[in-house]
Amino acid sequence: MKLVAIGAGQAGGKVLDRLLEHDARHPGTFLAHAVAVNTAEPDLQALDAVPEESRLLIGQSTVGGHGTGTDPETGRECAREAESEIQSAIDHAPTSSIDGFVVIAGLGGGTGSGAAPVIAERLRAVYAEPVYGLGILPTADEGGLYSRNAADSLQAFVGATDGLLVFDNDAFKSSGETLSEGYGAINEEIATRFGTLFSAGELEALGDDIAESVVDASEIINTLEGLVSVGYASEELPDDAGDDGGLLGRVLGGSDDDSIGSDAVVQIPALVRRAALGKLTLPCNLASTSKALLIVAGPPEHLSRKGIDNARSWLESEIDCREVRAGDYPLPDADRVAALVVLSGVTDVPRIDRMQSQAVDAETAETSEAESEDAMQDLIEYGDDSDGDGAT
Ligand code: GDP
Known part of the structure; x- marks a missing residue:
């Protein structure tokens, strides 16, 4: 998709x-088109691939290019003030296509x-x-401050988008x-997970001869909603996997059997199970998924239709959801086969619950610290009865 x-x-x-x-x-x-927006000038300068003219420093009059000091309210204000500048930077893109x-x-x-x-x-x-x-x-x-920022932002961000893809640093550190x-x-x-997802729907490079089974942008759009988590697994192909006379040549010579125990080079259902049951970008209970999309990427001769169908049936039963799309993403020169499982609209996410309670604890600690500072102030102040309660 573009x-x-x-x-x-x-x-x-x-x-x-x-x-x-x-x-x-x-x-x-x-x-x-790609645009980087920041209140901190050094962070913009440190970028490599984003073109210089697409790096936008915002909030100069408020923070002077020094960043927000981990304060989202300042980040919000700077973005609001710079809305039209951000819009013009985006309008350089061919937004009609x-x-x-x-x-x-x-x-x-x-x-x-x-x-x-x-x-x-x-944008919306x-x-x-x-x-x-x-x-x-x-x-x-x-710590608590980061959790609180993230818990607040997550709530606003999911409400402001048509789908929020989430990546949990905690799960991958x-x-x-x-x-x-x-x-x-x-x-x-x-980049591997989300790049594969976005590029899968980009069919221009595949030329005119596109099989019906190839995932397109509308399938991705129809899948994404609410909180989205992505699973991924890949398997390298052996060096001789493309030789006509080798094992693969026999498998590709018409056999479409990709069930476990067959001699296919990559067992697609097994790969998909590894993707869905392995590390997800947002660890969640699979049964709480409302829509899913399965993409299998790799050299077209390795993308067994039957293997993908079997994997999709397994995914449907595993996540107990009927709206499961599946398709392939042919990459003729790839040296591996990869499975991407997109779980959309997930609602049972213990990691977010934990982050929210860490945020509440941080808020409670801040309130009680402020209260004890007030109490200390009351204790040490004397001689001024300006509140008129008779106490000194
Ligand atoms: P901002 O510049 O004020 O938006 O703040 P940062 O982007 O530096 O940090 C916000 C959060 O992003 C923190 O929780 C960091 O751990 C995390 N973070 C910072 N840099 C990276 C990065 O390169 N990759 C990832 N995955 N997380 C990062």
């Missing part, structure tokens, strides 16, 4: 950078957290195409390295 992408804040810009790189490595292009927009942000900080819902709202008011969000949740150990050391690998994971 998208205009807007990265807000530091994480939003960095992820946009990775998506642009992912796009450049694949046939066709799903990013019609796109399928939608995606606004990307880390929700735990200040700029992205505050600005992303404002930008999404504006101006354009007829759907507006999606890609929201990154902080790790639990980033690896032990033994700091979070910032791990961002490289995490951002690559984000």
Whole structure:
């Protein structure tokens, strides 16, 4: 599908950078235009792939290019003040030939957290195409302030979009390295999963000979709603997988059997099970999914229709949902087969419950700290009875 992408804040810009790189490595292009928006000048300068002219510094009169200091309210204000500038930066894109927009942000900080819902709202008011969000949740150990920012922003962002794709840093951080050391690998994971989803619906590069089974943009649009989590698994093809005389040659010579136990090179149902039951971008209870989309990507000769149908039936029963779409994404030069499982409208998400209680605890702690500061002030002040209650 063709998208205009807007990265807000530091994480939003960095992820946009990775998506642009992912796009450049694949046939066709799903990013019609990319804009990075930030209140912090150094963060904009640190970007690689976003073109210089598409980096927009906002809120200069308020924060002077120094960022919001993790304050989403400032991020919101800066975005509101710069709405028309952001709009003009987006209008450079051929917006008449796109399928939608995606606004990307880390929700735990200040700029992205505050600005992303404002930008999404504006886009939705101006354009007829759907507006999606890609929201990154902080790790639990980033603390109460980040959780509170993210809990508030998540609520606003989901309301301002036609579907919010969520990525939980907490689920993907690896032990033994700091979070910032791990961002490289995490951002690559984000680009692989969401880049595969967006590029799957981009059919221009496939030429005229498109099989009916290929996923298109309308199927993606019809699937995305509410909170969206994505599972992914891939398997490298052996070097001789394309040789006509080898094992694959026999399998591809007409056999469409991809059930477990057959000698197909990649067992699609097994791959799909790994994608759905492995790490999800937002860990959730699969049974709470309202719509799902299964995409199997790889060299066309490895995309067994029967394998995909079997995998789809399994997914339908596993998530107990009847609206499950499935299709393939042919990538003639790929060295692997990948399965992407998109779970849309999920409602049972313990991670969000935990983040919300961490946010409430942070608020309670802040209130009681303020109260005890007031009490201390009352205790040490004397000689001024300005409130007229007779006490000194
Ligand atoms: P902002 O610039 O004020 O919007 O704040 P940041 O984007 O720096 O940080 C907000 C959240 O995003 C925090 O929870 C960070 O852990 C997370 N974050 C920052 N940089 C990255 C990144 O490169 N990748 C990912 N996945 N998360 C990041």
